[in-house]
Amino acid sequence: METIAVYWEKNIKTYGIQVEKKLCLAQVDIQPSRLAALGQQVAELGRDETKVSLILAHHFEPESLQFSMVFQERFKEQLVEFCARPSVEEISKSIIIDAPVEMLYFHGPHFGDRYGIADMAGHALQKKDIRYIVMGCSAASVHFIFPENAGDRAKKALGSVFNTP
Amino acid sequence: MGNTLQANGIKLSLEMTLVTIRVFSSGLDPTARFLKLMGESRINLPFLCDAARDTRTSGTYCILSEDIPRAKRAIAGDETLATRLKYLPSVGSISVFPHNFNMAFIGAILRLMGQSGAPLYGLATSISAMTMITDFSRLKQTAEYLTRHVSLPGNHSPFNPDIHIKSM
Numbered sequence: 152m153e154t155i156a157v158y159w160e161k162n163i164k165t166y167g168i169q170v171e172k173k174l175c176l177a178q179v180d181i182q183p184s185r186l187a188a189l190g191q192q193v194a195e196l197g198r199d200e201t202k203v204s205l206i207l208a209h210h211f212e213p214e215s216l217q218f219s220m221v222f223q224e225r226f227k228e229q230l231v232e233f234c235a236r237p238s239v240e241e242i243s244k245s246i247i248i249d250a251p252v253e254m255l256y257f258h259g260p261h262f263g264d265r266y267g268i269a270d271m272a273g274h275a276l277q278k279k280d281i282r283y284i285v286m287g288c289s290a291a292s293v294h295f296i297f298p299e300n301a302g303d304r305a306k307k308a309l310g311s312v313f314n315t316p
Numbered sequence: 317m318g319n320t321l322q323a324n325g326i327k328l329s330l331e332m333t334l335v336t337i338r339v340f341s342s343g344l345d346p347t348a349r350f351l352k353l354m355g356e357s358r359i360n361l362p363f364l365c366d367a368a369r370d371t372r373t374s375g376t377y378c379i380l381s382e383d384i385p386r387a388k389r390a391i392a393g394d395e396t397l398a399t400r401l402k403y404l405p406s407v408g409s410i411s412v413f414p415h416n417f418n419m420a421f422i423g424a425i426l427r428l429m430g431q432s433g434a435p436l437y438g439l440a441t442s443i444s445a446m447t448m449i450t451d452f453s454r455l456k457q458t459a460e461y462l463t464r465h466v467s468l469p470g471n472h473s474p475f476n477p478d479i480h481i482k483s484m
Contacts, residue, residue: 207365285368
């Protein structure tokens with residue numbers, strides 16, 4: 152059975168645009184074949200109750216799986232210790248820690264099934280010449296990681312094209 | 317490994333195509349051009365990961381396979397962009413939820429993915445789910461492998477989507 156429904160908004164509605172500051176970004180590049188070993192190390196990091204704010208991964212280069220992991224500043228020490236572990240260095244092709252960074256994120260109704268959300272957000276940022284380090288979208292969530300001091304400007308830029316409560 | 321991981325559900329996607337763009341010079345903004353074309357063509361991107369480092373940009377996107385002919389027609393009008401895109405047909409996503417931002421859980425799922433032998437092409441956490449992109453032909457088998465180590469509620473919903481929402 153096919154049901155056709157129309158969902159239309161003049162301005163795209165979000166549940167609010169949030170900015171988190173003073174975060175740490177760890178970008179760990181591994182060979183795809185080392186995924187299980189990286190998972191083991193990440194799981195061990197979690198034993199210290201370390202929480203991650205965001206994880207994105209993709210092939211930045213053909214044979215290199217890049218993980219971008221974002222943590223609150225209070226976990227920076229654990230993160231630096233994690234990246235310096237011989238077992239992590241052994242499986243990594245490169246590790247970059249960038250801090251402080253800022254994360255902007257928002258969610259909206261049925262975002263996972265709708266076209267044009269990423270384009271509208273990217274265009275609004277580009278118009279204000281705001282560059283991101285990483286962007287990720289899945290399900291109903293959109294995340295951007297920015298260098299320090301860009302989060303508020305980005306929120307203002309996106310607030311001009313998206314509706315917020 | 318014991319059956320110690322707890323999740324509320326695992327969801328599998330429909331068949332998609334993975335599109336990648338890699339640009340190793342400044343002066344081009346392929347992501348913006350790609351996103352604009354997809355938006356104008358009313359094509360949804362259920363998964364997107366885009367990163368910039370120095371002058372290098374690398375983007376990974378998923379498009380439902382049924383939308384690929386329309387996407388290719390739209391991209392054909394931008395020759396510079398078209399030559400920089402690579403397509404990997406027949407991928408799909410496995411979403412495990414909730415992750416609760418818990419590194420022990422996320423790490424264990426990554427380890428299981430690695431052990432399953434299924435390739436990982438992309439990953440993104442949302443507010444609740446951890447979504448991983450792999451070969452469509454291996455989706456069900458990988459989900460079954462995960463469920464050997466992850467406890468799901470007895471009444472969890474089916475893995476496969478029961479409704480298909482299409483933007484027009």
